[in-house]
Amino acid sequence: MFFFFVGGVEQQVRQVLKSGAARCINCGSRADLVDYDKVLKLFFVPVWRWPGKDPALYCNNCNLIFPQSFSLPPPPPPTTDYDDYAPSKSLSCRFCDRAVDPQFRFCPFCGSSL
Numbered sequence: 001m002f003f004f005f006v007g008g009v010e011q012q013v014r015q016v017l018k019s020g021a022a023r024c025i026n027c028g029s030r031a032d033l034v035d036y037d038k039v040l041k042l043f044f045v046p047v048w049r050w051p052g053k054d055p056a057l058y059c060n061n062c063n064l065i066f067p068q069s070f071s072l073p074p075p076p077p078p079t080t081d082y083d084d085y086a087p088s089k090s091l092s093c094r095f096c097d098r099a100v101d102p103q104f105r106f107c108p109f110c111g112s113s114l
């Protein structure tokens with residue numbers, strides 16, 4: 001049986017949707033988000049081609065196509081807590097010019113009333 005089947009299914013990139021969308025699970029280099037076709041080849045001749053179900057990730061470096069679910073999730077967005085520490089919300093002391101919590105009534109650095 002093995003000798004009668006010279007061929008197989010290959011995946012071929014049809015279109016790059018987003019380059020550098022993830023990291024390769026194999027080599028760790030940049031992988032592109034792509035649309036791909038599955039191609040059935042017999043004796044190295046494509047005989048049947050059909051589109052892949054979902055966009056997949058393709059690594060240029062090691063020619064690997066792998067599902068998006070295999071890739072690591074993207075890093076979480078920066079937390080909005082950062083706003084609490086933005087300089088625009090802080091007050092600076094009139095006397096020593098250091099940043100002071102606006103809720104303070106006295107400067108903790110020089111003791112002046114704010």
Ligand SMILES: [Zn+2]
Binds near residue numbers: 024025026029060
């Ligand atoms: Zn790779």
Ligand SMILES: [Zn+2]
Binds near residue numbers: 095108110112
């Ligand atoms: Zn002060």
